[in-house]
Amino acid sequence: MTVDAARRARGHVLDEHAALLTRLGDCADRVAAAWETPPTDRAAVVEPLRAVLTESGALDALPGLLGGAVEAAGYELQASPVAAPPYVAVTSIGPVCRATVADGRLVVTFELFELDRSGVEPTYHRRDCPPEESVEVELRD
Template identity: 45%
Template sequence: MTGPATLARERVLESHSRTVETVLRCADAVAETWGDDWTTDPAAVAGPLRAGLESAGAWTRLPDVLADAVRATGESLSAPPVAAPPYVTATSRGPVLRATLADGRLVVLLQTFEVERTRGTRPRYRRGPTTPADAVRATFK
């Protein structure tokens, strides 16, 4: 039997690849502003990504991506998700879509950045996965 995380991930890839591709293009634009392959400035990551997603019209589509991912699991949400926490948030790794379901919590990460942590130094943010198949991550706990 296929688990909820796998079902959700497959649905996002099958039905929302254009939105994921827009997210990846927005992340490319953010990373191009850094002047290097990485940045240690957290303000140069999540905020600009969200702004880019809003400008591209993708931010308002993310609640629909989440709702569809939940439907793929056979579950339903108690209320329609909105483009704000706790459902949708921009993080230093990329947009995170969250849904609390009857048996657990579904989290879909559209990973656009990687965070490197080395003891005694500030985290480094790098551009991460560049294809939808690599970027879409889902967990269910």
């Protein structure tokens, strides 16, 4: 049940929120374009990403995406999500949406950035992938 639920939720996100996925990618591109060198500090990703997501309206659209994903997975929300923790968080990888459901927590992660640990100092980089490849959906205990 849980793998199917996550698959249905991910399908909903890809099918019903393609424009938002593109907007999230555009926001990440804007953040990365402003870097003179890849940052080593998570705040250099999180703070500008939150600002750009807010400015573009993408942050305010994420609770609706989460609600639809929960419904597509076959669950009901216990409360109306808002664009703030615990429902929506902006992390150094990208936005994360979470909802408590009957079988645990449905978590939708948008992996827009990655931490490269191959150098002397770990650095953040914009992931080079199509928007749909940035979407990870899990049902966690």
